[in-house]
Amino acid sequence: MPRLRGSVPLTAGVLALAAIAATPAGARPAPPDHSRPATPAHHVVAYYQTQYDNGGYVSPLPLRGAATDVDVAAFHLNAGSTITLNDDPPSAAKYNRMWQDLAALQQSGLKVEAMLGGAARGSYADLHDSFATYYPQLRDTLRAHHFNGVDLDIEETFSLADTEHLIKQLHADFGSGFIVNLAPVASDLSGSSEFSGGFDYSRLDRDMGSRISWYNAQFYCGWGDLSSTGDYEAVVANGFAPSRVVAGAVTNSANCDGYVDPATLDSTLTALTGEYPGFGGVAGWEYFNAVPVGGSGPASWYAAASGAMN
Secondary structure (H helix, E strand, O other): OOOOOOOOOOOOOOOOOOOOOOOOOOOOOOOOOOOOOOOOOEEEEEEEEEEOOOOOEEOHHEEOEEOOOEEEEEOOOOOOOEEOOOOOOOOHHHHHHHHHHHHHHHHHOOEEEEEEEEEOOOHHHHHOOOOOHHHHHHHHHHHHHOOOOEEEOOOEEEHHHHHHHHHHHHHHHHOOEEEEEEEEEEEHHHOOOOOOOOOOOOOOHHHHHHHEEEEEEOOOOOOOOOOOOHHHHHHHHHHHHHHHHHEEEEEOOOOOOOOOHHHHHHHHHHHHHHHHOOEEEEEEEOOOOOOOOOOOOOHHHHHHHHHOOO
């Protein structure tokens, strides 16, 4: 079964990202300024879930200059406990190095978001059942680790009212410039499914569009296709502004069905940028095993995608 976004990697030697721990003195940046949202010409989002591959640390530092955003996956809320990043609490000391690297990327201008949810379900059910109990786990983690934003990847039932409540509370706590993304499957945005929560995303966008920074839409796993521009155009035809729809792709055929080879993806991204000058950009699931493109490591996949849009 292909690895889905937010699931824990299954390969023996590939450890799930566990936690962002406290930064040693002097390494942590100043708290982000949430009064001014980031508005690059095209977003290049690198999903970063796997921190160790075959026992070796996978640093996000090579993404400097290749990506605009690093999306740390996947946070989960837990009954009677605290938030975890995959299997471990954010306080796990062995992840200090990752936190230092993320801090360095923030200092260089990249934005770092925390992905909540994904294929491992339960977090949104908890928020629905007792928002006052579970939301503070998320809020306090975002504050403690100076995230620039949050990516809400809803892959379980969560009503429109629940979603709007969560978005409003995030902005109440962090300000209007805090990045709040959602990551629905692409067919939810084109109006042909209601997988990501079970509600109409067109209605959500009408109600809350000014509070949603952009959508990291999943054009893979059978929910969309980036081998051509057609599925993206269907999303725009359903009323979504192309500046706020980032095209999500898998970076390796091992990650999920719907992998598009770099040359074909380059052609699609170039065409979309030409058709929509304000095209939102691309997101790659995931960083650690992204197929290199004219380079020596996974960051080159993101650099190539960026180049196709410029």
